Amino acid sequence: MLSIGDLSKRTGVKVPTIRYYEQMGLIAAAERSEGNQRRYERSDLERLAFIRHARNLGLDIPAIRELIALSQHPSEPCANADRIAADHLAAVREKIERLRKLEHELERIVSQCDGGHSIEDCYVIRALSDHGLCESEH
Amino acid sequence: MLSIGDLSKRTGVKVPTIRYYEQMGLIAAAERSEGNQRRYERSDLERLAFIRHARNLGLDIPAIRELIALSQHPSEPCANADRIAADHLAAVREKIERLRKLEHELERIVSQCDGGHSIEDCYVIRALSDHGLCESEH
DNA sequence: GATAATTGCTACAGTCACTAGAGCTTCAAG
DNA sequence: CTTGAAGCTCTAGTGACTGTAGCAATTATC
Numbered sequence: 001m002l003s004i005g006d007l008s009k010r011t012g013v014k015v016p017t018i019r020y021y022e023q024m025g026l027i028a029a030a031e032r033s034e035g036n037q038r039r040y041e042r043s044d045l046e047r048l049a050f051i052r053h054a055r056n057l058g059l060d061i062p063a064i065r066e067l068i069a070l071s072q073h074p075s076e077p078c079a080n081a082d083r084i085a086a087d088h089l090a091a092v093r094e095k096i097e098r099l100r101k102l103e104h105e106l107e108r109i110v111s112q113c114d115g116g117h118s119i120e121d122c123y124v125i126r127a128l129s130d131h132g133l134c135e136s137e138h
Numbered sequence: 139m140l141s142i143g144d145l146s147k148r149t150g151v152k153v154p155t156i157r158y159y160e161q162m163g164l165i166a167a168a169e170r171s172e173g174n175q176r177r178y179e180r181s182d183l184e185r186l187a188f189i190r191h192a193r194n195l196g197l198d199i200p201a202i203r204e205l206i207a208l209s210q211h212p213s214e215p216c217a218n219a220d221r222i223a224a225d226h227l228a229a230v231r232e233k234i235e236r237l238r239k240l241e242h243e244l245e246r247i248v249s250q251c252d253g254g255h256s257i258e259d260c261y262v263i264r265a266l267s268d269h270g271l272c273e274s275e276h
Numbered sequence: 277g278a279t280a281a282t283t284g285c286t287a288c289a290g291t292c293a294c295t296a297g298a299g300c301t302t303c304a305a306g
Numbered sequence: 307c308t309t310g311a312a313g314c315t316c317t318a319g320t321g322a323c324t325g326t327a328g329c330a331a332t333t334a335t336c
Contacts, residue, residue: 003303005312015313020294035302037313046267053266056276058240061293071263078260082251085262089244096237099230102196106227113220122216124223125209128191129184138194141332143283153284158323173331175284199322277336284331291324302313 002040004030011048018048024061026051026068059088101136108135140178142168149186156186162199164189164206197226239274246273 008015021027027047030038047068054064063084070081112123119125127133146153159165165185168176185206192202201222208219250261257263265271 003313014295016295017293019314024293033302035313037302049269050267053269053272055293057244057266067263067266070257071267074256074258076257078251078255078257078262081257081260081262082248085244085248085251089241089248092237092241092244096234096241099234099237103227103230103234106195106223106230110220110223110227113216113223117216118212119208119214119216119219120212122219124216124219125205128188128195128205129209131187131191134191141283152324154324155322157285162322171331173284175331193322280333280335282331282333285329287327289324289326291322292320294320296319297317299316300314303311305310306308 002045004038004040007040007044007048010045011052013048013052021048021051024065026061026064057088058092059084063088101138105134105136105138140183142176142178145178145182145186148183149190151186151190159186159189162203164199164202195226196230197222201226239276243272243274243276 004015109127171177247265
């Protein structure tokens with residue numbers, strides 16, 4: 001039986017975050033000791049590792065909840081799990097695309113300004129004031 | 139003199155967002171009509187366009203506040219403006235890096251699962267359960 | 277000029293995934 | 307048996323808005 005602190009140390013998930021996941025319904029409400037403290041088993045360790053891993057990959061809590069629900073029906077088809085991951089991948093790719101454009105624009109703006117003159121002539125400020133100086137929409 | 143709705147239509151910034159920017163000190167509190175409604179001038183249009191442009195580039199509100207303050211001292215050196223933009227560019231690049239790694243890992247996970255079998259054998263679920271199946275740390 | 281539709285006002289709650297703090301109780305070690 | 311660490315609940319704060327409620331003012335139509 002592990003205390004919440006033990007579970008935290010073993011999974012790298014902070015104590016308040018574990019309680020938060022319980023509140024969000026990602027992990028079952030733990031058994032309690034006589035003094036009302038949470039006591040965990042090995043299976044909670046695995047569950048929490050699953051959650052942490054999914055969060056590290058950027059999945060949000062509803063998606064994780066759904067994946068957990070799915071994982072509890074081993075004989076069901078896995079199309080839904082596949083879809084969740086694929087949708088997330090698509091979202092990640094969109095974010096990258098968007099950030100790439102920003103990177104481009106910022107690169108261009110920064111490269112025209114070496115910080116060695118006055119605000120009056122500063123390309124950073126001018127570019128922000130006048131969208132016409134931009135190459136792409138954003 | 140423009141109403142807040144006019145200003146909104148002309149800049150593409152939503153009405154509540156304009157009020158929010160006022161509250162955050164990005165735009166001066168507007169003059170009011172007899173009936174206590176905000177009335178704006180041409181200069182507010184420009185200011186708001188500046189803010190919107192900076193937000194579109196991903197700059198946060200404290201950064202924008204600083205840029206606005208800088209822009210009001212035209213003869214000061216522009217090193218600070220340059221630094222804000224360069225720092226932001228660096229942050230964008232870091233985000234892209236991180237998302238690239240996620241993309242890679244998700245790609246790998248998704249490609250091993252065609253959605254045509256059962257949860258039991260689902261690579262998406264297995265990969266989330268077992269970090270050892272991952273190629274990189276995350 | 278009356279009425280109706282739109283727009284505006286303030287203030288507060290909600291978003292997401294936590295994180296921090298207050299004020300208290302329980303536990304483990306010496 | 308005492309002390310300090312760890313645990314408990316509850317509330318509020320993060321960032322940049324967005325949505326809602328309940329009004330007041332303005333504009334358009336008749």
